[in-house]
Amino acid sequence: xxxxxxxxxxxxxxxxxxxxxxxxxxxxxxxxxxxxxxxxxxxxxxxxxxxxxxxxxxxxxxxxxxxxxxxxxxxxxxxxxxxxxxxxxxxxxxxxxxxxxxxxxxxxxxxxxxxxxxxxxxxxxxxxxxxxxxxxxxxxxxxxxxxxxxxxxxxxxxxxxxxxxxxxxxxxxxxxxxxxxxxxxxxxxxxxxxxxxxxxxxxxxxxxxxxxxxxxxxxxxxxxxxxxxxxxxxxxxxxxxxxxxxxxxxxxxxxxxxxxxxxxxxxxxxxxxxxxxxxxxxxxxxxxxxxxxxxxxxxxxxxxxxxxxxxxxxxxxxxxxxxxx
Amino acid sequence: xxxxxxxxxxxxxxxxxxxxxxxxxxxxxxxxxxxxxxxxxxxxxxxxxxxxxxxxxxxxxxxxxxxxxxxxxxxxxxxxxxxxxxxxxxxxxxxxxxxxxxxxxxxxxxxxxxxxxxxxxxxxxxxxxxxxxxxxxxxxxxxxxxxxxxxxxxxxxxxxxxxxxxxxxxxxxxxxxxxxxxxxxxxxxxxxxxxxxxxxxxxxxxxxxxxxxxxxxxxxxxxxxxxxxxxxxxxxxxxxxxxxxxxxxxxxxxxxxxxxxxxxxxxxxxxxxxxxxxxxxxxxxxxxxxxxxxxxxxxxxxxxxxxxxxxxxxxxxxxxxxxxxxxxxxxxxxxxxxxxxxxxxxxxxxxxxxxxxxxxxxxxxxx
Numbered sequence: 001x002x003x004x005x006x007x008x009x010x011x012x013x014x015x016x017x018x019x020x021x022x023x024x025x026x027x028x029x030x031x032x033x034x035x036x037x038x039x040x041x042x043x044x045x046x047x048x049x050x051x052x053x054x055x056x057x058x059x060x061x062x063x064x065x066x067x068x069x070x071x072x073x074x075x076x077x078x079x080x081x082x083x084x085x086x087x088x089x090x091x092x093x094x095x096x097x098x099x100x101x102x103x104x105x106x107x108x109x110x111x112x113x114x115x116x117x118x119x120x121x122x123x124x125x126x127x128x129x130x131x132x133x134x135x136x137x138x139x140x141x142x143x144x145x146x147x148x149x150x151x152x153x154x155x156x157x158x159x160x161x162x163x164x165x166x167x168x169x170x171x172x173x174x175x176x177x178x179x180x181x182x183x184x185x186x187x188x189x190x191x192x193x194x195x196x197x198x199x200x201x202x203x204x205x206x207x208x209x210x211x212x213x214x215x216x217x218x219x220x221x222x223x224x225x226x227x228x229x230x231x232x233x234x235x236x237x238x239x240x241x242x243x244x245x246x247x248x249x250x251x252x253x254x255x256x257x258x259x260x261x262x263x264x265x266x267x268x269x270x271x272x273x274x275x276x277x278x279x280x281x282x283x284x285x286x287x288x289x290x291x292x293x294x295x296x297x298x299x300x301x302x303x304x305x306x307x308x309x310x311x312x313x314x315x316x317x318x319x320x321x322x323x324x325x
Numbered sequence: 326x327x328x329x330x331x332x333x334x335x336x337x338x339x340x341x342x343x344x345x346x347x348x349x350x351x352x353x354x355x356x357x358x359x360x361x362x363x364x365x366x367x368x369x370x371x372x373x374x375x376x377x378x379x380x381x382x383x384x385x386x387x388x389x390x391x392x393x394x395x396x397x398x399x400x401x402x403x404x405x406x407x408x409x410x411x412x413x414x415x416x417x418x419x420x421x422x423x424x425x426x427x428x429x430x431x432x433x434x435x436x437x438x439x440x441x442x443x444x445x446x447x448x449x450x451x452x453x454x455x456x457x458x459x460x461x462x463x464x465x466x467x468x469x470x471x472x473x474x475x476x477x478x479x480x481x482x483x484x485x486x487x488x489x490x491x492x493x494x495x496x497x498x499x500x501x502x503x504x505x506x507x508x509x510x511x512x513x514x515x516x517x518x519x520x521x522x523x524x525x526x527x528x529x530x531x532x533x534x535x536x537x538x539x540x541x542x543x544x545x546x547x548x549x550x551x552x553x554x555x556x557x558x559x560x561x562x563x564x565x566x567x568x569x570x571x572x573x574x575x576x577x578x579x580x581x582x583x584x585x586x587x588x589x590x591x592x593x594x595x596x597x598x599x600x601x602x603x604x605x606x607x608x609x610x611x612x613x614x615x616x617x618x619x620x621x622x623x624x625x626x627x628x629x630x631x632x633x634x635x636x637x638x639x640x641x642x643x644x645x646x647x648x649x650x651x652x653x654x655x656x657x658x659x660x661x662x663x664x665x666x667x668x669x670x671x672x673x674x675x676x677x678x679x680x681x682x683x684x685x686x687x688x689x690x691x692x
Contacts (some may be wrong), residue, residue, distance in 0.1 A: 017369075034522035034594050055523045057492035058459055088456060089494060124388050124439065128457045193451050265672065295672045302388050302650040303439030307676070313687070317679050 004184040007177050008149035010020045010040050010116070011158035014078065016188050018048050024162060025070060026053045028063055028080030028116075036115055037082060038118060038177055064090035064115060068098050071167075072109040078162055084119035084171070085128030098167040099142030113167045114158070118174035120262050122210050122309055124302040129145040131213075131299055132262035135269050137169050138239040144168040145239040146193050148178070149214040151184050153237065156191030164193065171239075173211035180215070196243035198250065202232035204323050205256040208247065208273050213310055220315035229323050239269055247273060248280035255286035256322050265293040287325035292318045326352065327544040327574070328560050332535040337547045339581065343607050345615025347554075354558040358404065358622050364553065365613050365623065366631065368401035369523055371421040373635040374430055375584070378437070381643060382588040390437045393418050395551075395583030398609030399515055401425075402556035406564055407483050410451065412473075414484040415464040417455040418515060418582075425450045430639060433645035440477065441656050442463040442649070451480075459520075460490035463499030463512060468506030470573065481567040483511040483560075489520020491537065492528045500575065504541040509567030511560065512575045515550065517582035522595035535577035543573050550578030551609040554616070581607070 004012065017024045026041060026048075032055040035042030045053040056063050061080055067077035081087040087313040093114070101111045137145045144166050148154035154172070199214065200221065209217045214235055221231045232250050236243065251257045251271035257277045259270035270291030277289040292309050292315055330338045340349045347353060356364075360611045381387045393400065396418060404425025407413060413426050420433055436443025436455070437683045444454035452549035456462035466484030473480045490496055491514060503510050514534050518525055531537055538545025544566065556578060563574040581604035585592050592601075617623035658665060658673050665673075 030522045031518070037521065037590070055527055057519045057524065057528045059492045059494060061494070063496050088458070092418070126389050126457060198573035206554075266668070295657065295676070296669055297661055300652075300657045301436075301439040301441055301443075304657055307652075307654045307657055313683050314679060316683055322459065 001183045001185060003181050004147070005153045005178045005181050006151045006154045006172065007038060007040050009155040009184050009223050010172065011156055012184070013155045013162070014041065014044060015047070017159060018044060018052060018163045018298070020188070021076060023074060023076045024052070025075050025077045027056045027077070027080075029058055029082045030055060031080050031133070036080065038174060040116070040172075041080070048109045053182050060086055060088070060090040061093055064093040064113070066099060067113045067115075068091070068093060068101065068111055071111040071113050072101060073318040076112050076162060078114040078116060081117040082117060083129045084117055084131045084133060085119060087115075087323065090115075094143065094173060095140050099140055103142065110165045111167045112165045114161045114170050115168070116170045116172060118172045118177070120173045120175050121299055121305055122212065124305070127301060129147045132294070134171055134239050135263055135267060138269060142167065144193060144241065145171065146237060147171045147173065147211040147239065148189055148237065149173065149211055149235050150180060151182050153191055153197070153235075155184055156189050157193060157237065159188060160190040162192065163196070166266060171211065175212040178213060191237075194241040194243060197235040197245040198232065198246065200231065200233040202230040202306050204230045204254060205258060205319055206232045206234060206247075206250040207258050207260060207315070207319070208234045208236055209260040210239070211262070213262060214269065216310055216312055217260055217315055219312035220319060223312060223316045224319050227320065229319060230278070231319065236269075242272065242276070244276055244280065247276050251277045251281040252284045256283050256325070258290045258315075258318050258322055260292045260315055261294070262310060263294050264296045265291055268293055287322045290322050292317055326559070327546055327566070330546045332533055332538060332545045332547055332657070335532055337549055338555050339549040339552050340558060340561060340622055341552050341612060343612060345612045345619065347616070349555075352555070352558050354554055356557065359466070361613075362617060362622055364401050364405045364557070364682065365617055367404060367425065367612055368397040368421065368553070368613065368627070369631070370635050370638075371397050371401065371424065373421065373632065374639045377636065377639045377643070378434070379584065379588060386647065387434065388439050389587050389589050391417050391587045392582075392584030393420050395604070395608065396515055396517055396580045397421055398553040398556050398613065399513065399550045399578045399580055402553055402560055403483055403513065405557055406560035407607060408409060408481075410480050411507050411564075412466070412469050412480060412482040413452045414462050414469065414482060415453065415455050416459075416462060416485045416487060416515075418487065419485050422485075423449070424450060425564070428452060429642065431522060431642040431646045435649055437476070438646060438649070440652065445619060460486050460493035460495040463490075464495055464502070466510050466512070467499045467502040467506070467508065470503060470510040472508055474506065476507050479568055480509065481564050481572070483513065483517060484510055487520060488514060488516040488518065488525045488534060488648055489523065489528055490514070491534050492520075500541040500543065500573075502535070503573040504543045507570065508573055510573040511567060513560075513644050514575070514577045515580060516577055517580050519582060519596070521586045521590060533577060535575060538575035541575075543575060544571070545575040545577070547577045547579060550580035551607045551612060553609060553613045557622075582610070583608075637674040
């Protein structure tokens with residue numbers, strides 16, 4: 001056991017898989033010499049050499065496109081998009097090829113690629129550095145989209161992702177990269193992708209969240225408890241595949257469900273979860289499934305970002321509203 | 326000039342040497358001495374501003390900022406060469422040229438203080454806001470170039486990108502479109518040697534960045550980007566070509582980012598002190614100053630006199646930006662659509678209801 005933050009835990013997972021499997025290749029912008037702008041890949045180039053951990057030219061489409069080529073030729077690339085806002089040049093390669101290659105080649109070619117990407121707001125960053133656009137990726141057939149919320153989960157989920165034969169977008173909540181420290185087991189362990197994690201049992205309302213929003217919900221839960229409201233908190237962990245069963249089971253018990261996400265509201269992850277609640281627990285519902293989310297706007301620059309971000313008050317407001325409904 | 330310095334010859338265009346001595350008199354730009362002095366003063370102001378912004382950032386009075394210092398000859402020369410009706414399409418390290426076009430330092434401050442209003446340039450026209458997604462802006466420059474040609478206007482587009490940006494697909498597409506359309510765009514690559522930590526030799530196997538112009542069938546030149554006179558001359562020539570229908574052109578300006586990529590970056594991770602010292606010798610301000618002093622057009626005394634005035638002016642504009650006032654939450658919702666959709670208006674109203682609840686519930690506690 002070691003005390004680790006999420007940066008350390010992701011680094012540890014990469015280290016384990018680089019050691020484990022010589023087909024694992026790590027690259028992206030500034031991931032080599034510098035060890036990544038968030039230092040997530042620090043020390044790996046020194047340990048595994050420049051043919052396995054390296055700086056690529058500045059080209060996101062190039063990074064994902066070449067990863068597809070490497071993958072069909074037997075390697076297991078783990079590539080980094082430096083910030084969520086810069087993935088869009090690679091969108092074409094993801095949606096047109098990475099997620100279609102197996103299907104198109106009738107199973108002959110697989111694309112075991114992990115695309116790591118810091119996302120989310122709350123760090124006073126420049127434009128294009130604070131978005132939380134998991135919903136548009138969840139919409140892509142053939143892509144898995146996962147989000148850890150703790151160092152422990154980050155390590156186990158990343159190892160699972162690297163070992164998976166699918167293309168996986170591994171979204172890292174950069175706001176809590178260093179904010180949460182916990183004991184993380186040594187060596188290799190995996191956490192299955194596609195399974196949510198019930199963090200707190202409760203009886204009045206189910207709250208579904210993931211990534212940096214978990215901590216915000218937990219703070220709101222302290223205030224809700226003072227009002228005598230019992231919240232069941234589900235860490236979704238995986239945007240797609242989505243854990244329908246865990247959501248259904250919980251909402252059947254509580255009769256109420258709120259999804260807390262950072263990104264814009266419309267056509268978001270909250271919309272999908274509300275729909276699952278309706279489909280699976282229609283007769284148990286005591287309030288309309290609800291969403292706490294960003295506005296359908298651009299993430300404001302840092303001065304106004306707090307208006308946009310979800311905080312414990314916004315979550316408490318919605319919990320009370322839904323419980324009293 | 327573009328013939329003499331054909332990028333295939335691997336020659337770099339310089340007018341002065343590292344000490345400010347003229348080594349290429351044939352290509353000294355036809356500028357009035359006062360114009361050169363004015364340009365130098367603007368470069369100096371930009372340097373002062375930049376260094377002060379970094380210190381404001383350290384004091385926590387401004388958010389992340391990408392420093393410009395070391396690159397003032399490029400942005401200063403572009404500022405001197407760009408005309409009022411020309412277009413400026415910046416990347417994000419061109420405060421010298423932006424100010425020459427009429428963007429105020431206060432507006433630049435506001436942007437990096439996290440106000441959208443910082444991109445609302447009150448006294449500057451035909452300047453696009455900074456573009457953070459690397460190289461994406463070059464295609465907009467090509468589009469503007471097409472519009473200029475279509476409307477038969479006598480205008481030039483000055484479009485900036487960094488060395489790292491030349492690796493992006495958008496760089497290729499923009500130069501390709503521009504070449505096909507034969508439009509009046511000057512593409513200026515600020516080759517400051519690094520894309521964050523990645524050296525230019527890891528971006529490309531080309532012998533230079535200027536040589537890429539050959540493949541697009543457009544004129545290109547590699548210029549000493551720390552040589553103001555060479556930069557001005559190349560831009561002036563590029564502008565002339567564009568106006569006479571012989572554009573576009575690609576100018577690779579070889580320089581060095583003396584500061585960090587942004588205030589969040591630590592260059593000691595990836596470059597050496599020796600290298601920094603080597604480039605210190607080639608500092609663009611130092612060279613132009615030596616030239617001006619040798620011509621008796623400037624003196625250390627004048628510089629000593631003017632520096633405190635500049636510092637004061639930078640600070641004055643900074644304080645003005647600091648007293649800009651409370652961030653208006655309406656700013657988040659406006660300008661997204663020509664008319665606000667009902668659903669978005671309802672989200673805004675919901676937020677107002679939440680704020681009222683919060684205020685009554687928590688008795689005006691802070692956010």
